[in-house]
Amino acid sequence: MSLAVSATALFLFTLLFTLSLIVTSHYSSSSSEPPPTLEPSSPSFSEWRSAHATYYAAADPRDAVGGACGYGDLVKGGYGMATVGLSEALFERGQICGACFAVRCVEDMRWCIPGTSIIVTATNFCAPNYGFTNEGGGHCNPPNKHFVLPIEAFEKIAIWKAGNMPIQYRRIKCRRDGGIRFTVTGSGIFISVLISNVAGHGDIVAVKVKGSRTGWLPMGRNWGQNWHVNALLQNQPLSFEVTASDGKTVTSYNVAPKDWSFGQTFEGKQFET
Incomplete structure (x- = not known):
């Protein structure tokens, strides 16, 4: 009698164990598949990110002509003074030329003009200056994210005495009059x-x-x-x-x-x- 019970128990145990292997194998096979991909969202622009900005004063009207993006006369080209030169960490070897950014002054409330922001187009490159440290004059040295603005644009968000000003920036869509x-x-x-x-x-x-x-x-x-x-x-x-x-x-x-x-x-x- 005990042998019959033991044989029955052994049979049931083997059956349950085999079923568990089948279930486990099925579960593992299903879970190993990559999760379903989400529908690609429309390209979004970056959130606000931190950087610094300085300015230059156009001592000569010719300063508004040229630049590393090759746009020539920025006023005739429709860009005016709403432009920016970007450090190496942002310039992307010229790929970024033509992109638009919203820029706002942050942190230093002594110099920021509250509630203001500007929209600028990337038209130039701010070259590194390895004769200075990144904090001591080499504002555009890697890996610094730095914006160099015309003083006309800088003074819309901060007082000129601010010097090397903490800012936030983000990519936005460009709006243009007329065609390409x-x-x-x-x-x-x-x-x-x-x-x-x-x-x-x-x-x-x-x-x-x-x-x-x-x-x-x-x-x-x-x-x-x-x-x-x-x-x-x-x-x-x-x-x-x-x-x-x-x-x-x-x-x-x-x-x-x-x-x-x-x-x-x-x-x-x-x-x-």
């Missing part, structure tokens, strides 16, 4: 195009050009937002395809007429904001 501008320069088969007045994300990651007798030709970044290609494109209308850092693309067909010439600027379609 294409300034064509070069000579012969060397074609250089400055892309400016870009709304939305503002910074450009890819450009293509097309003549009426060519396919779409990828352009390379020359510097800042100047893009180039070696191709014979004279005597044919030009179309441009521009891709922003959020992956959105705008195509402008036949923006330059057949008789275009170097030095001219043409206006195409614009990114929606």
